[in-house]
Amino acid sequence: MEYIMSIAFIGFVILIVLGFKRRKKKDGNHKKYFIWSVALLAVSLVSYLFVDDTKFQPTAEELAAQEEEKDQKAKEKEEAELAENKKEEQENAEKEAEEAKIQKEQEAQKLADEKEAKEEEAKKEEEKLQKEKEEQEAKEKEEAEKAKADKEAKEKATAKKKENNSIENRVKNAVHKSFGEKNDFDKKDSIVNLSFNKDKGYLSLQVFGQDSLTTNMIKTGMWIKVTDVLENLVKEKDIKDIDISIIFPMQDQYGKQSNDTVMSISFSRETIDKIDFGNFQHDNIPNVADEYWHHPIFNK
Structure with missing residues (x-):
């Protein structure tokens, strides 16, 4: 069949x-x-x-072969599954290791960032403290300089006040008040020289005379100015003797010009105290002065 x-x-x-x-x-x-x-x-x-x-x-042998084949396939399948599981476990382990590595690196980076942030913050705080210190030092320095400047200004003002109150300064003011601060010729200070010896009470004065229309008016103007100076200095009891030399531009016969002394007058304290300036006539200067001299040009 x-x-x-x-x-x-x-x-x-x-x-x-x-x-x-x-x-x-x-x-x-x-x-x-x-x-x-x-x-x-x-x-x-x-x-x-x-x-x-x-x-x-199938025969018994075929069944045994089939069973053996089945067992072999089951074994191979089991081994394949074990290998797959092992491979999967290895991959998982590697993945976990990679993730752990990444996490560790991230944590390390985070710590590094936190450290850097702290260092930056500490640096800023240090810079802030340094800036505040510098500002404080600058402020203290400025205050110290201001205090020093104020002190110097005060000392200077005191010195100036003291100077203004000095006898030389009072004499200078009296002379400027009478003869003017500037001379009529080069517009510089009318006082050529002023010196005072405190120990001896001796005052020496050289001053420019003022110009006028005639020689006689120039001479008379000099007497008037000298009288004004003496009146302003009558209360300066420290002055015992006064020498006044009046300077005026002169020209010789060759045309040469020079500033020469044209009048010289000396007064002692005793003579000054005798003068009643309320009634004194300036043309008596040559008569009451302890010593008197004027240039011959004023004799004309």
């Missing part, structure tokens, strides 16, 4: 192939091939039904 089934099935395949070829060639007999092929297929199926099923059952 097995043989018939096999032959019938092979015949079925051959007839089907031939039938399709005949049909392709448009041969009218191709239907016979298909009919015979169907018949052979039916024979093959019927033969199959009558085949003893036990012949298709």
Whole structure:
């Protein structure tokens, strides 16, 4: 039966192939091939039904081989799963190690950033303290300089006040008040020289006379100014003796000009105290002075 089934099935395949070829060639007999092929297929199926099923059952050896093959496949599958699990575990371990490494690096970076931030903050705080210190030092320095300047200004003012209150300064003010601060010729200070010896009470004065229309008016103006100076200094009891030299621009016969002394007058304290300045006539200067001299030009 097995043989018939096999032959019938092979015949079925051959007839089907031939039938399709005949049909392709448009041969009218191709239907016979298909009919015979169907018949052979039916024979093959019927033969199959009558085949003893036990012949298709595996033997003990085949079963053992199949079981062994099954066990082998199960073992291989288990080994494959173990290998896969091991691989997965290794990959997981590597992933965890990588993640741990990244986390460690991140933590290290975070610590580094925090350290840098703290250092930056400490630096800023230090700079702030340094700036405050410098500002404080600058302020203290400025205050010290201001205090020093105020002290110097105060000392200077005191010195100036003291100087203004000095006898030399009072004499200078009295002379400027009478003869003017500037002379009539080069517009410089009218006082040429002023010196006072405190120990001896001796005052020496050289001053420019003032110009006028005539020689006589110049001389008379000199007497008037000298009288004013003496009146302003009458209360200066420290002055015991006064020498006054009056300077005036002169020109010799060769045309040479020079500032010469044209009048010299000396007074002692005793003589000054005798003068009643309320009634004194300035033209008496030559008569009351302890010593008197004027240039011959004033004799004309």
